[in-house]
Amino acid sequence: MNETTSYFLPGARERLLADERKIVHIVTIATKPDIIKQAPIYQELVRRGELVILCHTGQHHDFRYSGGMEEEFGLTVSVMLAINGSLHQKIAQMIERFGQVLEELKTAGKVAIPYIHGDTSTAMAIGLSSYMHQVACVHVEAGIRTLTLKADVYKRHYADFLAGRFDFASYYADSQIDTNYERGSMEPFPEQFNTRVAEPATGVYAAPVEIDAEFLRQEGFSADRIVVTGNSVADATALAIADSEQSTILEKYPQLANGKFIRFCIHRRENTGNRRRFMIIFEAMAKLIESGHSVLLISLFGTEQAIDNYGLRPRLEQLVKDYPESFIYSDVWPYYRDVIAAMRLAALVATDSGSMQEEMNILGIPCVTLRFGSDRGETFIAGCNVAAPPVDTDWIVAIIEGALATPALAKRPNLYGENVSAKIVDLVLSKLTPGSTAGLFQTEEDRLDWPQPTTAQ
Known part of the structure; x- marks a missing residue:
């Protein structure tokens, strides 16, 4: 691919390609809430010594919505998709530009593990782009569905x-x-669409609470890939409380x-x-x-x-x-x-x-x-x-x-757990097969645990 079309920031692509490890965890961020919730997961992956990069779509780029928290959480962005325009233009750009990032990684022999969050347009578009490349995502905050009296x-x-x-x-x-x-609401808009579209592109579902896991099971997603982990906002909130003296x-x-x-x-x-x-x-x-x-x-x-x-x-x-x-x-x-x-x-x-x-x-x-x-x-x-x-x-x-x-x-108990990011990373790593180039994407042979032939048939 022509270097001028790369969305890697200067030096980031070279550092990544120089690393001999194959699996690349790509934590995607975009809006203020998902920066808050993805930051602890990114930090946990770094702490574990995993090969991890941060991809910012540019959906929220103002210092008040993004830059301040990047500074606060010590985040280093490696990929900037720099989207702009109306909502449909931004979505189209995310699909196309993240696809280019995945193609660069595949050409370099890397196995991508994208992490998408919640119900943002970024989660939907990155999920769609990934799926079109036979790459399955980790959906953080999966399964959230509107309940209305x-x-x-x-x-x-x-x-x-x-x-x-x-x-x-x-x-x-x-x-x-x-x-x-009852369920069935189209609100919030477009978030309820976004989260539903992201689910089929997902290889690991990190459901915040049991009700979300149940929604996913009812919709037919693989039960062995759905785990109630809590919500990583609990980790971010704990960090902010500890830091509140500043x-x-x-x-x-x-x-x-x-x-x-x-x-x-x-x-x-x-x-x-x-x-x-x-x-x-x-x-x-x-x-x-x-x-x-x-x-x-x-x-x-x-x-x-x-x-x-x-x-x-x-x-x-x-x-x-x-x-x-x-x-x-x-x-x-x-x-x-x-x-x-x-x-x-x-x-x-x-x-x-x-x-x-x-x-x-x-x-x-x-x-x-x-x-x-x-x-x-x-x-x-x-x-x-x-x-x-x-x-x-x-x-x-x-x-x-x-x-x-x-x-x-x-006076109600905390619904969202603690040390959630560690649980999510444990879950993801447990689903990765050493030496596999499929990442979290499951073929039917994988999903059904079909015996592998000993000779070519």
């Missing part, structure tokens, strides 16, 4: 709310009954030190791209501020676009002016240690993020999910999280205030 459950509690008799305790109790949920975030925002604040985050496409939903959530936040609650709003790219698209900039600026001591409006913080240092003090997190639901369970902070359902449905059933569907501003406020008054949400 059934319509009759939602409508019953909403009717009670409209009639002035909403009982949060009853709603909370119903939220913990697994038979009250955080300066409370010096910048001393209002957070008393811990009586609600952290808001609204960034999902289905919320930011839907005027009605976004306005309902925004006004719920405003009502909480105006009624005396302290609020920290972390604004992402999508949040900012929605604020401007829906004419909310003057309203937001007025809230900042009127409530300087109780309303903090901030863009994304680049260092994970700052996020965890502040979130450990929060009274509650109201979010449409998936990863935040996991982190709040680990930290013991009540969570309210600003969506109809969640692909972390285990947090609903465990009782550390409740949904506040974006259908009515006052109902969202009632659910958040009910959650604030319910100590049980903060």
Whole structure:
């Protein structure tokens, strides 16, 4: 392949090819959450002395979303795909450019083991690119599927709310009954598509919790390749807690030190791209501020676009002016240690993020999910999280205030384990056959453990 078309950064390709080992672990990163969750796995592979490279697709490239955490976790990127453009253009570029990387490795006699994470567009595109080259991936955070309260459950509690008799305790109790949920949602978009497309390209499924493993088994994937490992966010959170003494975030925002604040985050496409939903959530936040609650709003790219698209900039600026001591409006913080240092003090997190639901369970902070359902449905059933569907501003406020008054949400056990990265690496290494050039890709002879002929037939 022509050197000018290589996506290896200067010197990285030469160092890799000079190494005599055949198996190359390729940890792929792209978005802020998967940098957080892939970093401990990359570090574990390095600690084991494995031949490992880090591939950044460029999906999130801003310092606040990527560079700060690369610095914080000590990550060295070897491959940069440098994608750009609209969503479909970025996906096409990832498929094509990662394919070129795989071809370079194959030509050099290397066996690639890509690690993809969760439900990002990167996980889907890298999985597809890998599969087209008969390369199977390690899917970290495999099997996450959206669970949504059934319509009759939602409508019953909403009717009670409209009639002035909403009982949060009853709603909370119903939220913990697994038979009250159903699958089939297309939200979050496009994440539910991404994770499903990634699964057939996977050779090892690292499921965070048992419910995810069960989803995978029900969908027909090989049971012997599905293992409940926990979620590597537990390792990242532990590292950030240990490192939190270096955080300066409370010096910048001393209002957070008393811990009586609600952290808001609204960034999902289905919320930011839907005027009605976004306005309902925004006004719920405003009502909480105006009624005396302290609020920290972390604004992402999508949040900012929605604020401007829906004419909310003057309203937001007025809230900042009127409530300087109780309303903090901030863009994304680049260092994970700052996020965890502040979130450990929060009274509650109201979010449409998936990863935040996991982190709040680990930290013991009540969570309210600003969506109809969640692909972390285990947090609903465990009782550390409740949904506040974006259908009515006052109902969202009632659910958040009910959650604030319910100590049980903060007293649920950690669902996501510890030392997860070591378990994932152990799992991967146990599935690799010494001397094989197939990596994790299984032929039917391999899958069925078919006896190998002693002579050519």
